[in-house]
Amino acid sequence: MERSKTDINPSAGWLNWLVIVCVLPNKRVPWGSVGCPFLNSYPELHKIFRSVKWSPFSLVGKIWIEPVTSDVPVSLCRSFCGNLTIDYPFALRPGCGHPGFRDLLFCINGMLMLHIASGSYRVLDIDYAYKGLILHDPGMSDCYSLIRTASGSGNGFIVEPWRAPYLEPAPDNVFMLLGCRAESPLFQGFPGRHLPCRNVSGMGCDEYYACPAWDFKPRGRESVYGLESPPPCCSVPFGVVRAINLSHLGCEGYSSAYSLAPLRPEGPGVWSYGIRVSYSVPVDHSDFCRACQATGGLCGFDAATQGNMCLCEGWNSTSNCDSGKSLAMSMEQALSPVILFGGLLISIIMQIFSPV
Secondary structure, three states, rough: OOOOOOOOOOOOOOOOOHHHHOOOOOOOOOOOOOOOOOOOOOEEEEEEEHHHOHHHHHHHHHHHHHHHHHOOOOHHOOOOOOEEEOOOOEEEEEEEEHHOOOOOOOEEOEEEEEEEOOOOEEEEEEEOOOOOEEEOOOOEEEEOOOOOOOOOOOOOOOOOOOOOOEEEEOOOOEEEEEEEOOOOOHHHOOOOOOOOOEEEOOOOOHHHHHOOOOOOOOOOHHHHHOOOOOOOOEEEHHHHHHHHHOOHHHEEEEEEEEEEOOOOOOOOOHHHEEEEEEEEOOHHHHHHHHHHHOOOOOOEOOOOOOOEEEEEEEEEOOOOHHHHHHHHHHHHHHHHHHHHHHHHHHHHHHHHHOOO
8 A cells, every 4th residue: 555645744853763774874875965765665755854964963963952952042032122122031032031021021013011910011111230110001190190080090000929029119119099989998997097198209199289280289188187088199109008909999090100319309290200110030040040141141941841941052951051061062972872873773673674
């Protein structure tokens, strides 16, 4: 019965076995012009096999080095989006960067976007020296525009629990929650005047009330705290609530501002509006990454196991590029005689049992 062309799939695995069966024992045929009688019944596969330029070095590389070749080219891990550089621990491609920041950044029409549980934010800046990002939420209020709805305007800030150890708003970032209802969790469990509302880095609602966006001057803090009517604005650091969930907090909207310098800005009109987020990388991964970078590699991770991976030129290593290279060379030296002997043995067996 004639064999179908689909009986054999000319994959890399088959080519590896063909190297052992056809090439290695064939001492009398010059390298680069190897034939294989075993494939006479498979003309298509024989054609593919003969098109490969074999050499002693390419054989070892084909069988042993190729399986550890990197799926992520090193040159693709460092990238740009608009005028922003995307570098470790962030990445736009799977396998690059740190696993705690996977599926976080996306480049859309030249704009870098950050996506977490609460929504999407435009990334205005990444400060790698001080490990911070500046985010913009178009639904957020500022000094010249109050955006409030009954269901809550804006994303707020909610990060996935597994990502929380790596990403949270900076301590010098103030969230000013607007129009929160009296039954809001913000005001529960705080008797009398002891509300969680407070200034953060010299910024708070008392100063925010001076913005042109407010069409009236709210009453001072002392006259509203402790009354049934909640304050129109309550400023808190992120650590007080751990999630700026507007629907859960019963608020109509929010604003956010941050301070970068030790000098306090003069008035809310010159505050930096946006969300400043701090990021961090575990110490053990930082040590691994430094060792990887010192040997010319880029820090990444195994997409299947989430384990550390050092991305070298053309291959991966679980330690660094130098040690991985030494391991590959020692494997080549140790296993080459075994491969040659195995190929010769298989060839002899096939010649014994092949029909005359």
